[in-house]
Amino acid sequence: MKTRTLVLWTLALGAAAALTAWALRPQPISVETAAVTQGRFEQTIDDDGKTRVRDRYTVAAPLAGRLLRIGFKAGDRVGRDAVVAIIVPSAPELHDLRTMRELEERSAGAQASVLRAGAMEARAKAALDQARADADRTARLAAEGFVSASSREQSELAARLRDKEFEAARFERQAAERELAQARAALLRVRSDQRATTKTAGGFQVLAPIAGQVLRVLHESEGPVAIGTGLLELGDIEQLEVVVDVLSTEAVAIAPGADASIDAGSDKAPLRGRVRRIEPSAFTKVSALGVEEQRVNVIIDLVVTGAEALALGDGYRVDARIVVHRSEAATLVPSGALFRDGDGFAVFVVEAGVARKRAVGVPRRNDRVALVVQGLQPGERVIVFPGDTVRDGVRIQSRDG
Numbered sequence: 001m002k003t004r005t006l007v008l009w010t011l012a013l014g015a016a017a018a019l020t021a022w023a024l025r026p027q028p029i030s031v032e033t034a035a036v037t038q039g040r041f042e043q044t045i046d047d048d049g050k051t052r053v054r055d056r057y058t059v060a061a062p063l064a065g066r067l068l069r070i071g072f073k074a075g076d077r078v079g080r081d082a083v084v085a086i087i088v089p090s091a092p093e094l095h096d097l098r099t100m101r102e103l104e105e106r107s108a109g110a111q112a113s114v115l116r117a118g119a120m121e122a123r124a125k126a127a128l129d130q131a132r133a134d135a136d137r138t139a140r141l142a143a144e145g146f147v148s149a150s151s152r153e154q155s156e157l158a159a160r161l162r163d164k165e166f167e168a169a170r171f172e173r174q175a176a177e178r179e180l181a182q183a184r185a186a187l188l189r190v191r192s193d194q195r196a197t198t199k200t201a202g203g204f205q206v207l208a209p210i211a212g213q214v215l216r217v218l219h220e221s222e223g224p225v226a227i228g229t230g231l232l233e234l235g236d237i238e239q240l241e242v243v244v245d246v247l248s249t250e251a252v253a254i255a256p257g258a259d260a261s262i263d264a265g266s267d268k269a270p271l272r273g274r275v276r277r278i279e280p281s282a283f284t285k286v287s288a289l290g291v292e293e294q295r296v297n298v299i300i301d302l303v304v305t306g307a308e309a310l311a312l313g314d315g316y317r318v319d320a321r322i323v324v325h326r327s328e329a330a331t332l333v334p335s336g337a338l339f340r341d342g343d344g345f346a347v348f349v350v351e352a353g354v355a356r357k358r359a360v361g362v363p364r365r366n367d368r369v370a371l372v373v374q375g376l377q378p379g380e381r382v383i384v385f386p387g388d389t390v391r392d393g394v395r396i397q398s399r400d401g
Contacts, residue, residue, distance in 0.1 A: 028396055029355075031387075031390060031398060031399065033350055034337065034381065035382075036333050036378050038332065039330065040326065040330065041326070041371045042325070042326050043366050044261075044323050045322045046322075048244070050315055052241060052242075052314055053235035054241045056215065057175055057209055057233065058230050058233050059209070059234060060231060061226070061230075061231060062087075062182035062183065062204070064227045065089040066087065066225075067087050068085070068086045068087070068088065069220065070217055072084060073217065076214045078213070078214060079211050080208060081208060082208045084208050117176040123169070124168075125169075128165070131159040132159050135158070139155075161276070161301075164239075171209075174209060185204065206231065209234070218232055243297055244320045245285065246296060246298055247296075254278055258275040259274060260274060260300045260320055261273065261323075262318050271311070272302075272303045273301060276300065278296060279298070283296075283297075331373070331378055332369040333372050334368070341357070344361070345360055346360060350380075353397070354393060355390055355396050357392040360374065360376055361374035
């Protein structure tokens with residue numbers, strides 16, 4: 001009887017010890033996990049910018065006098081050589097030699113501008129001819145399989161860009177010719193010492209140098225104006241570009257021709273763009289926190305047509321995303337899973353319900369995912385935002401299954 005009682009007490013004590021050990025065992029840590037995936041990786045530089053008309057023309061008063069009220073409003077379309085303003089010359093004064101010399105120098109300067117614009121037009125025409133020849137040669141080589149389709153598309157893009165540059169150079173020459181005509185007319189009026197008798201007979205007609213839209217009316221009301229006073233601004237609203245000022249440390253990673261995405265803040269899809277130029281000179285800008293920053297202007301051409309081109313106007317604020325690196329079929333891990341481990345990065349990988357620390361090679365990352373070149377395979381699961389309680393070998397329980 002005593003032996004039986006002893007056995008029962010022994011079993012009871014063993015069960016109690018086992019129950020106590022089970023109750024005090026380490027509990028699995030609840031964590032959030034995510035899968036390592038494979039897909040496209042893009043590293044971008046994100047910043048805000050603004051749109052502007054690529055070629056803006058300020059129509060100025062070619063002579064002093066009384067400006068009649070301008071009837072155009074911002075947004076009105078005007079044709080080339082259309083009368084945009086009428087100036088009634090002031091009663092002639094006794095012009096001294098210095099005033100006459102200034103008008104002669106202004107006319108000579110306008111003539112030099114015409115010659116310079118003509119040279120730029122010839123240069124742009126030569127570049128266009130070369131780009132078209134390169135595009136034709138690349139198309140033939142692509143048809144024979146000697147070059148890739150992307151090379152053919154790049155050559156066609158270069159030809160289109162050269163065509164736009166030639167068109168802009170031609171408009172510059174036309175504008176310079178109109179300014180020369182106005183300068184010569186002003187000089188002729190002073191030399192001939194003619195008086196304005198009525199608003200129609202004596203009024204000097206100011207002509208539009210290009211066909212486009214009125215961007216701003218600088219001097220709408222009737223009143224006296226001095227020579228050189230800006231009257232209105234003209235431009236083609238369909239020829240927009242985006243100016244984004246980025247940090248100089250980030251600008252070194254941007255290359256001309258890089259893809260860009262432009263978001264105007266509406267519910268429409270972002271517009272496509274392409275970097276045309278990174279300006280060579282930086283400038284100092286004070287941030288919202290009062291920190292001086294060195295920034296560089298990046299010029300982006302919009303690659304839009306039709307209704308997409310009408311979604312933006314001049315001076316609109318936009319959010320730009322410039323692609324500096326792109327990889328296809330890359331191994332991707334959420335950025336929140338990474339943590340510093342010495343000089344490199346590491347993650348906690350889930351293996352049979354246990355967290356295992358593993359070093360990974362991460363050469364690039366963005367605000368969402370990181371590009372992994374070693375240490376992980378697609379399909380594995382990692383712990384996202386691991387806390388201080390997560391250690392190598394700790395049992396875990398995934399909240400997302």
